Amino acid sequence: MNAPAQSQTRRPSSQRQPATAASGRVNWADCAKGLSIIGVCLMHVVTGAPGGTDTAWGPISSFLDPLRMPLFFLVSGLFAHRVITRNLEDLWYRRLWFLLVPYLIFTPFQAASRFYIYDELTWQNVVRAVIVGDPGLWFLYTLMVYNIAAVVLRRQPPWLAVTLSFVPALVAAMSGLMVHQGVHQALMYGPIFFIGLHYRWAFFQLSRRAFHLPTIAWALLLFAGWEAVYRGMQAFYFEGWNEAVAGQQAVLALVRTVTAAPMGVIIAVWLSRIPVVEKMIGFVGRHTLPVYVSHHATLTFFDFYVYPRLWESHPAWRHLIDDPNTRIIWGLLICIAVGGLFYGISKIPVLKWCLYPPPLRRRTATPATATV
Template structure:
C-alpha cells in the first residue's frame, strides 16, 4: 500500500509501469511514477478513513456527511486492489520462493505487528476476548489488517496461476466468489474480503494496459460518458436490489445475490474512479497532496482504526464523563466527525514519521531478508 525509498517495501504496491526517466537513465530502471495511480490510492484510503469515521458516529449515516461515503462505496476497495494488481505484474514471472523474498515478507511483517492490536480492539467490542478468537483473527485476516492479508493471498494465487492465459486467470478469480455465494458463506467477512476483490486484483494484473489506456482517454467525452452511465446505471440496479431484500436483515440467499451483484462494480464503478483520479492528477496543488497520501497509504491504514478507538472510546468518553456539562459539545455529530477525520490525519502523519526512524521503521518496512545466491564461479554460494 505504500513504498519507502531504499528498501524492498515497494512489494506492497509493486514496481511502477515503465515510463520516461526522471533525472536518470531509463535503462537503469529510473522510472516516472504514474501520478494518477498515486492519486487513486490516496482517494481510496481517504474514502476508507472517511467511511470508518462516519460509521462510528451516531446519526452520521442519515446526514449529509454520508454523501461522499455513498459515492465512494463502490469504488474505494475495488480500485485499491485493482491499482495493487496494476503494479504487481512481475509476480507472474516469479517463483514462490522469489515471491517470498521480494513481496510476501514485506506484507507479512506489518500484518503480524498490527493485526493483534486491531483484532484486540474489535474483539473487545464484541466481548469475545479469548486466545482462540485472537489466533483465528490472525490466521484468517478478520478482524485485523485484512488488506495486507488479502494481498498476500492474491499474490500467491497470481504466482500459482502465472502460466494460465490472462482471460482464463481472470475468469478463475471470479469462481471463489460464486462458490461462496452458492454455499451461503457470504456472511463470513474473512471469506468475502478475499472473494470480493480477487477479480479486481487479477484484472489490474493481467489487463493493466487497458486501464492505462483508459486513463490516457480521460479527456474523451465518449469515454467519460460511458463511465458515468456504467457507474450510475449499475448503482441504480444495486439500489433497487437493496430495496427488494428484507429490510430487517438479509437471508443467506439475498446476501449471496448482493455479493455477486457487487462483483459487477469492478467493471461499472472502477473506470469512473480511475477517470476521477486522472482529472485530479491534473490539478497542481490538489494532486501533489493526494499523491503524497497515495504513496504512503500503509502508515494511514495500519494506524487510523486504533487511533479512532483510542480517541472516541477512551479519551473523549473520559472527558465527557469527568464533566458532562463542560464537554457536552463533544457529543455533537459534526464535532465528532471533524475530530475523527483529524484523528486519522494525525495518526497517519505520526506513523509516516515512524516509518523513517531507524530500526523502529521495521514494523512498517522491514529490512530485506538475506538471500544466498550462486556466484557463478565454481557453483559457490554467497550472501546477497
C-alpha cells in the first residue's frame, strides 16, 4: 500500500496522515490485507475439509467471517483515493490494466477447475465465467467495477456517493437476486469500499487511537453487538434457503461489513505493533495477489485429484488424510507453498507480467503503478 496522499475530500488539518514504514507503506494496512488473505485461505481450507468446521479451526475461521472481505475492500478503498481525481482513460492506464491482466490469465483456470468438478466443463461456460465474474477470482472483477463506479460518481458529494453505493445491493436483495452467489459477491462490498474511499481520514484517525480504551470499547461493542444480531437471526429466524431468505440475510450482512470494519482496523494496528508478527503478516499483505490467484485452484486440485489417487495407491494413508485436523494442516501448508511459488514467479523477468504487467504506453506518459 502506498502512503496516502491528500485527497479531494476535505478534513480538519489536525487529522494528519499516519506514520509509514521507510518504504512509504502503511504498516497496519499491510497487516489488514495480510489478515484478510490468511482468513480467506483458512476459510477455503476449513470448509473444504470434511468435518473441518467442527474442529478448533472452525471457530477461528468463523470469527474472521465478518473481517476478511470487508477489510480487503476497505483498504482497497482507502488507497483508491486518487481515483476520484481521474477520468476513465486515466483509470484504465493507472489501475484497471493492472487488475484486468491477472484476472484474464487466471480466471479461465479457476473456472475450468470448478466446471470440471461438476462435469460442466465447456469452453462456453469458461468464457461466460470470465465475462460475468467467476466466483473464484471475483475480487479482481468486483474491484474493477468499484473503481469505475468511483470515477463515475467522483463529482458527487461524499455522503451521496456512499449512499448510492448501497442502492445496488438493496435493490438486489429486494428483488431476490441475492440468492445468486455471483450477484451477492459483486454488490455486497461496494459500500465499505466507498466509505474507505471518501472517509479515509476517519479510519486513519481510528488507527491512531487503536490503543485508546474508549475507542476499543465502542468498536468492540459495535462489532460484537451486530454479530449477536446476525448470528442470532441465522440460528433462530431463517429457515431454508430461498430468494426471500437470501435477500434478508444480505441486508444483515451489508450492515455487518460496516460494523466490523472499525474492529478490523484496530486488530490490524495491534498486529502491526508486534515485531515478528508484523513482518510475517505484513509481508503476506504486501503480496496478496500471488496467494489469491493460486491457492483456491490448487486446493481444489488436491481435493479432487491428488488425494483420491493417494487413497488408491496407499489405502492405509486414507485415515490420515481424512482426519479433519491433518487435512486442514496440509491445506494450510499447500497455501503457503503455492503462494511462495507464485511469489517467486512474480520475481522472474517476463513471467512476472502474468501477475504484475508492465505499464501501457500512451502519448502523455505518466508513472503508472498499482497494488491489489
